[in-house]
Amino acid sequence: MVVFAPNILRTNIQLPSSKSISNRALIIRSLSGSDMPIDNISDCDDSKVVEDALKHMPHVIDIKAAGTAMRFMTSLLCTVGGEHVITGTERMRNRPIAVLVDALRSLGADISYEEKEGFPPLRIRGGELAGGSLALPGNVSSQYISSLLMIAPTLKHGLVLELTGEIISRPYIDMTLAIMRQFGARAQWSGDKHIRVEAVPYSPIHYYIESDWSAASYWYEMVALSEDDEAEVVLPGLFHNSLQGDSAIAKLFSCLGVETEFDGNCVRLTKKACENEMFVCNMLNQPDLAQTIVVTCCMLGIHFRISGLQTLRIKETDRIAALQKELGKLGFRIGVEGDDTMLWNGEMNTGWSETNDVAIDTYEDHRMAMAFAPVALTRGSITINNPEVVSKSYPRFWEDMKKAGFKLG
Numbered sequence: 001m002v003v004f005a006p007n008i009l010r011t012n013i014q015l016p017s018s019k020s021i022s023n024r025a026l027i028i029r030s031l032s033g034s035d036m037p038i039d040n041i042s043d044c045d046d047s048k049v050v051e052d053a054l055k056h057m058p059h060v061i062d063i064k065a066a067g068t069a070m071r072f073m074t075s076l077l078c079t080v081g082g083e084h085v086i087t088g089t090e091r092m093r094n095r096p097i098a099v100l101v102d103a104l105r106s107l108g109a110d111i112s113y114e115e116k117e118g119f120p121p122l123r124i125r126g127g128e129l130a131g132g133s134l135a136l137p138g139n140v141s142s143q144y145i146s147s148l149l150m151i152a153p154t155l156k157h158g159l160v161l162e163l164t165g166e167i168i169s170r171p172y173i174d175m176t177l178a179i180m181r182q183f184g185a186r187a188q189w190s191g192d193k194h195i196r197v198e199a200v201p202y203s204p205i206h207y208y209i210e211s212d213w214s215a216a217s218y219w220y221e222m223v224a225l226s227e228d229d230e231a232e233v234v235l236p237g238l239f240h241n242s243l244q245g246d247s248a249i250a251k252l253f254s255c256l257g258v259e260t261e262f263d264g265n266c267v268r269l270t271k272k273a274c275e276n277e278m279f280v281c282n283m284l285n286q287p288d289l290a291q292t293i294v295v296t297c298c299m300l301g302i303h304f305r306i307s308g309l310q311t312l313r314i315k316e317t318d319r320i321a322a323l324q325k326e327l328g329k330l331g332f333r334i335g336v337e338g339d340d341t342m343l344w345n346g347e348m349n350t351g352w353s354e355t356n357d358v359a360i361d362t363y364e365d366h367r368m369a370m371a372f373a374p375v376a377l378t379r380g381s382i383t384i385n386n387p388e389v390v391s392k393s394y395p396r397f398w399e400d401m402k403k404a405g406f407k408l409g
Helices: 019-032 046-054 065-077 100-107 142-154 170-184 215-225 246-253 286-299 309-313 321-328 365-381 386-393 399-403
Strands: 002-004 010-013 060-062 082-087 111-114 120-126 132-137 159-164 185-190 194-197 234-235 257-260 267-271 278-280 303-307 336-338 342-345 380-382
Touching: 019 065, 019 142, 019 170, 019 194, 019 246, 046 065, 046 386, 060 142, 060 246, 065 082, 065 100, 065 111, 065 120, 082 234, 100 111, 100 132, 100 159, 111 170, 120 309, 142 159, 142 170, 142 185, 142 194, 159 267, 170 185, 170 194, 215 234, 215 246, 215 257, 215 286, 215 365, 246 257, 278 286, 286 303, 286 309, 286 321, 286 342, 286 365, 309 321, 321 342, 321 365, 365 386, 365 399, 386 399
Parallel strands: 010 234, 060 082, 132 159, 278 303
Antiparallel strands: 002 380, 082 120, 111 120, 159 194, 185 194, 234 267, 257 267, 303 342, 336 342
16 A cells, blocks of 8 residues: 655544553453443454453454453463463464463463463463462563453462563553552552552442553654644543553654643644754663654654664564664664664665665554554655554554545555
8 A cells, every 4th residue: 555645734633542551451340340331442453352352252262463462361361260272363373472371370370382382372271360479570571460460359369479670661560550450459569679469359440541642653753754844733532641651752752853732631743843863762661662763763864772672572573673674675774782772873775765666564563554654754655565454553544644634545
């Protein structure tokens, strides 16, 4: 699909609901044994598979490409009666899950691997778990940690979780704890490295979900890249004091030429002068914003050094390798240091020309499609292969772009 850019960017966009909050609220509501309404649930693929699985609980649960669903449902299934097999796409069957399985087994869970050791699909025989104390490296996926925390109130002895070493994506852990407390759990940090969850059941509540700050990031990118000096995008439904760590996008883009103005639960984005020549940031706590930031910096010609990206290798695709390859098609020679740092010092590929026809591959990764679509604003147009991948988190993305004046061909 070819994306053609408008000359003027001024629009009001109703973002999708937060996928992260939706999936946590769905799991916690199920653990509470309640059917109280959750308003404004995300209609993305990842949330739909969780909602469908919890509603029907088939013997074989196929969560497709939803990593959050795989991690969260694995723990939940350990606490409910019956036997289930949980599986997903080929990519999902090659995403590691041994850390979570080992942790659950230490709490008494009955889990076995159906195929390859350390990877889905999993066979789970659920029942009451004792709980107790558990130690995990703090640099594992925060989804493992959140998955364990959410079932903790149902464990006979609750859970004391120690996180060793460096803790990554801490805002997602804090989000999980905050939502748990909203549902009546007694869950909190006990020092910098320990989390204590008491064996106090969840309480049923009527819950409302805010819009998705991760989805907002692509509109920040569009404002930053637009040649319309009076570009303006209004995004209702975003909370100033958000539970979402990706609300940090407002601060990050203040260095990339975008002003954020809050009016109640509504955000207004406008352009401002950007004199930044070097962008340095640790994105340990906001890894899902990395693609948006990296692509934006390249298209603005801003050199960068971004660290804290170690989890990008095990996302929907190897996002570091994917960014290197696709930005290479646009002429940028992106460097990598170790497992967690990407950098660009202005170096371009030899023989590259701005007139080159470019088609961006998306690797079954929604964020690759959405991070590269705004590139049309600097090139006039950009081709995005397999654009339907956006349904994983932002099903109406292309419709919203058309509303904003982009043309799709």
